[in-house]
Amino acid sequence: MAVVHIPALILDLTDGEDSIEVEIAPDARMTVRELLAEVERRHPGVESRLLDNGELVPGIAVFIDGEQSRAGLHANAGPESEIHFIPAVVGG
Amino acid sequence: MEQHEAQKNEYNIIGTRPIRHDGEDKVTGRAQYGADISFPDQLYGKVLRSPHAHARILSIDTSKALAMPGVRAVTTAEDLPRLKDRMVAGEAGAENIRYVTERVLASDKALFEGHPIAAVAATDPWIAEEAVKAIEVKYEVLTAVTEVRDAMKDDTPPLHGELTTETLGEKSKKATNIVRHTRHKRGDPDKGFAEADLVIEREFETKTVHQGYIEPHNATALYRSDGQITLWTSTQAPFWVRRDLAELFDIPLSRIKVVPMEIGGGFGGKIAVYLEPLAILLSKKSGRPVKMIMTREEVFYASGPASGTVTRIKIGVKKDGTITAATAWMAYEAGAFPSNWAMVGSMCVLACYRLENLQIDAYDVLTNTSKVMAYRAPSSPQAMFGVESIIDEIAIKLDMDPLELRLKNAVQEGDRRADGPKFHRIGLKETIRAAMESEHYKSPLPSGANRSRGVASGFWFNAGMQSSATVGINMDGTANVTTGSVDIGGSRASMAIMAAEALGLTAEQVRPIVADTDSIGYTDVTGGSRTTFATGYAVYEACQDVIRQLKTRVAKLWDVQEDKVEWGDGAFHHVDNGKSPMSVGDLGPKLEATGGPVMGHGTVNPKGVGAGFGIHIADIEVDPDTGKVTILRYTAVQDVGQAIHPAYVEGQMQGGATQGIGWALNEEYIRDAEGRMLNPGFLDYRVPTALDVPDIETILVEVPNPGHPYGVRGVGETPIVPPMGTIHNAIARAIGLRMRSLPMSPPKVLHEILQRGQTVEAAAPVTS
Amino acid sequence: MSTNRMVSTTINGEDMALIIDDRMTLLDALRDRAGLTGTKEGCLSGDCGACSVIMNDRVVDSCLVMAAEAEGAAIVTVEGLADGTELHPLQRRFLEQAALQCGICTPGFLVTAKSLLDRNNNPSAAEIRLWLAGNLCRCTGYDKIIRAVEGASADLRAAKG
Numbered sequence A: 001m002a003v004v005h006i007p008a009l010i011l012d013l014t015d016g017e018d019s020i021e022v023e024i025a026p027d028a029r030m031t032v033r034e035l036l037a038e039v040e041r042r043h044p045g046v047e048s049r050l051l052d053n054g055e056l057v058p059g060i061a062v063f064i065d066g067e068q069s070r071a072g073l074h075a076n077a078g079p080e081s082e083i084h085f086i087p088a089v090v091g092g
Numbered sequence B: 001m002e003q004h005e006a007q008k009n010e011y012n013i014i015g016t017r018p019i020r021h022d023g024e025d026k027v028t029g030r031a032q033y034g035a036d037i038s039f040p041d042q043l044y045g046k047v048l049r050s051p052h053a054h055a056r057i058l059s060i061d062t063s064k065a066l067a068m069p070g071v072r073a074v075t076t077a078e079d080l081p082r083l084k085d086r087m088v089a090g091e092a093g094a095e096n097i098r099y100v101t102e103r104v105l106a107s108d109k110a111l112f113e114g115h116p117i118a119a120v121a122a123t124d125p126w127i128a129e130e131a132v133k134a135i136e137v138k139y140e141v142l143t144a145v146t147e148v149r150d151a152m153k154d155d156t157p158p159l160h161g162e163l164t165t166e167t168l169g170e171k172s173k174k175a176t177n178i179v180r181h182t183r184h185k186r187g188d189p190d191k192g193f194a195e196a197d198l199v200i201e202r203e204f205e206t207k208t209v210h211q212g213y214i215e216p217h218n219a220t221a222l223y224r225s226d227g228q229i230t231l232w233t234s235t236q237a238p239f240w241v242r243r244d245l246a247e248l249f250d251i252p253l254s255r256i257k258v259v260p261m262e263i264g265g266g267f268g269g270k271i272a273v274y275l276e277p278l279a280i281l282l283s284k285k286s287g288r289p290v291k292m293i294m295t296r297e298e299v300f301y302a303s304g305p306a307s308g309t310v311t312r313i314k315i316g317v318k319k320d321g322t323i324t325a326a327t328a329w330m331a332y333e334a335g336a337f338p339s340n341w342a343m344v345g346s347m348c349v350l351a352c353y354r355l356e357n358l359q360i361d362a363y364d365v366l367t368n369t370s371k372v373m374a375y376r377a378p379s380s381p382q383a384m385f386g387v388e389s390i391i392d393e394i395a396i397k398l399d400m401d402p403l404e405l406r407l408k409n410a411v412q413e414g415d416r417r418a419d420g421p422k423f424h425r426i427g428l429k430e431t432i433r434a435a436m437e438s439e440h441y442k443s444p445l446p447s448g449a450n451r452s453r454g455v456a457s458g459f460w461f462n463a464g465m466q467s468s469a470t471v472g473i474n475m476d477g478t479a480n481v482t483t484g485s486v487d488i489g490g491s492r493a494s495m496a497i498m499a500a501e502a503l504g505l506t507a508e509q510v511r512p513i514v515a516d517t518d519s520i521g522y523t524d525v526t527g528g529s530r531t532t533f534a535t536g537y538a539v540y541e542a543c544q545d546v547i548r549q550l551k552t553r554v555a556k557l558w559d560v561q562e563d564k565v566e567w568g569d570g571a572f573h574h575v576d577n578g579k580s581p582m583s584v585g586d587l588g589p590k591l592e593a594t595g596g597p598v599m600g601h602g603t604v605n606p607k608g609v610g611a612g613f614g615i616h617i618a619d620i621e622v623d624p625d626t627g628k629v630t631i632l633r634y635t636a637v638q639d640v641g642q643a644i645h646p647a648y649v650e651g652q653m654q655g656g657a658t659q660g661i662g663w664a665l666n667e668e669y670i671r672d673a674e675g676r677m678l679n680p681g682f683l684d685y686r687v688p689t690a691l692d693v694p695d696i697e698t699i700l701v702e703v704p705n706p707g708h709p710y711g712v713r714g715v716g717e718t719p720i721v722p723p724m725g726t727i728h729n730a731i732a733r734a735i736g737l738r739m740r741s742l743p744m745s746p747p748k749v750l751h752e753i754l755q756r757g758q759t760v761e762a763a764a765p766v767t768s
Numbered sequence C: 001m002s003t004n005r006m007v008s009t010t011i012n013g014e015d016m017a018l019i020i021d022d023r024m025t026l027l028d029a030l031r032d033r034a035g036l037t038g039t040k041e042g043c044l045s046g047d048c049g050a051c052s053v054i055m056n057d058r059v060v061d062s063c064l065v066m067a068a069e070a071e072g073a074a075i076v077t078v079e080g081l082a083d084g085t086e087l088h089p090l091q092r093r094f095l096e097q098a099a100l101q102c103g104i105c106t107p108g109f110l111v112t113a114k115s116l117l118d119r120n121n122n123p124s125a126a127e128i129r130l131w132l133a134g135n136l137c138r139c140t141g142y143d144k145i146i147r148a149v150e151g152a153s154a155d156l157r158a159a160k161g
């Protein structure tokens, strides 16, 4: 079960469900884009808040298992993966 | 030094303190900083800046200036391409290129005091100054709003007519000064507070502060007739400067070469472009190199300080000290253009505590001030200040040791950050324990009236990002290491140490080089405490590449299969011990005969960044007659991962603590009703001097980061975070006053003392 | 309008004649006319000490001295601290004890500390802090600078025997 965490500001779109489980077969992989499409199928509207012209809204990054993923929407998630959409931070 | 994990102590060079390779030049005055480069035919550029914090520009007449003898070029916003809305990579996430253009040179509105209106190049600086004065600008002065609270009010006119609030992919209908609303939520805070035995909610305020690097911004540009641009500048991020310029001028990256000069401090403030595009425009028009240097006043009002903030924090605890819920409401000054610092602060504010129930709401707010940029652990100090104050209040009310309370609630590996993801291996608990065990914390409280001790914690993410490195092996077996990371505080030495460790050389046998943007692969900013981690990683990878190549050479020399050759302990060995070991030094002279030069490459975009945590301890005394706070003793404790060059790690902790102490006690932008800064000088702004700070003791807790081959964790940013809370808590414990507005400067402390009259809260000493 | 004039001074023991503009500060003259860019500019208002030089045995902020005032003066800048290839003990100690990070303040600190040690070869930490209070460092927190000056003063005493 991959878990997609829903950002707090759009919980109204998922009836307050803050994490959505998506079945991924053992050894299988799904891209974050595919996972999002699945979430969108169940809770219409989520995608349009996270994507802008098919890309992540500016300033938001994909985190998989606590690591910011450089591949963004193309990143692969496995059955145990945890996905967050949170701001990317650099520093001074 | 505290050491954790068994793998430690196996290093030869890492952990030693060699003399930095650029040191000689820096103590003899030979090092070339940005202002030190000159060309015989150079012109001097000066900037005309708006005297108003908010004004419509009705007209700009440059004709008189242009006609002055010695004036070679004048530029205004008209010379910059008018670009369409497009989000481009920026310092804290993406920014609209149109706003970058507008920030660099104002076209129809001046949005902050010091906003550039025009720039002039002349044959000497005095003529340039006169010419700036000869430019005639007509303004319609508008009401300026510089305080976050005011800017958020419904009836305050929005700075930018068209900007609306972004709430994760959705825009508000109405134009407003609130750029963005960020929220993190977990569990049920209301339920958590209901379960608490004690709930404390307080409001806190911090003022705009500046990084205060001693070297002012500078830029020297040459625009050649073939369209190639060379820029010499002091920047933390040469590749980002190149990117920003390419975006602004809408030209290919390959037309711009950025030469990073030695840099006199940055702390996050020398990342964005300010003078760079102006110098280029002036050079393009005049055909000559143009050199520009900001005055200190310009640095203060027109570079990128850190946000003034308002936060409201609420924390609930059980009698035993377990936190049941926490909420934070935070508003951050963005400056005159959208920025993301509240968003960043929202991810720091509760980072030290394990929480089931939380909600954080953060607002980035436009003000008529220069756009806020990064400042060391950007946004974390303002965010954590309030939390650390309340935690201390709770400790007093529950009669618990404040470090014990923190330890009880501290996050560790596997706990979730407030914004969701789980922490990897972190060393907060080890750091708290080291602080509790420290000689300072165990020593008796300072004796005497109005004295006490405070503690507070601090957090920073640290960054990874992209870096490139090459390692060339010389014919005598020494090595050159080239990276694209500007050396702002000794990173050449760290790179050399890591390369020496990897290649079995001494630090002195490695020559570290910082290259320009034409001469090394892409490398992100020197900032985010990422250089030793990520660029060090690239150096490590480049060295592994060298070892791979050398292995082939050794096999050739020994006339054996490669799998018979093994690298270990700084030399190649024959697996069956049939040959005497060969070091890199032995191989240098043999390279030519075995196939030619050997050069290793390393490029990384690493995962495995390790977050940084620190605890500071301060003994202070408050003078009840003047309100002045004197620091009697100060200790900084931090998980630094593996310290590569411990002296520079200590230096980062001492320097960060001192900046934090300045922020806590004295530093602030003071503005008049029209939004003009009244104290744009080092002394009036009050950067700490050697008399304002004590010796800073350091305790390095080394919890190696498993995400790095040498266990490196970013170090530089975390230490600026704890001082505000530490000193605030010490003052509260000394005289029973909670100074919830920074800075806790003598007039403010005195005011509070006088307001309070005799007694309110009895002073509560820390137990130890 | 500008007027140029010639100023004769001794810089780091060498007689020099510099053609200067009357509006120039000593800092400008050192950097732009004598080519000695080791003396740094941080504020131009006497606040930071990055421009510290020794002029006739006194530490001055060269940004506050007009170049014309240097006529006949003896000036020591950071470039004059080393004795040939031999670094001054202060320079050596700054390197050994990591008393610099970005290094922009370093020339000013070295020059100011030298003038202290020229006067008092055994200053206390408090005296060092007081003497250096006109020099700002934003990177180090001063701790390692104070330690390095203490170290150099011990070296100088040891060398004297």
Ligand code: FES
Binding pocket: C040, C041, C042, C043, C044, C045, C046, C047, C048, C049, C050, C051, C052, C061, C062, C063, C064
């Ligand atoms: S430049 Fe002279 S004191 Fe700062």
Ligand code: FES
Binding pocket: B214, B264, B265, C099, C100, C101, C102, C103, C104, C105, C106, C136, C137, C138, C139, C140
């Ligand atoms: S070392 Fe950077 S200002 Fe002192």
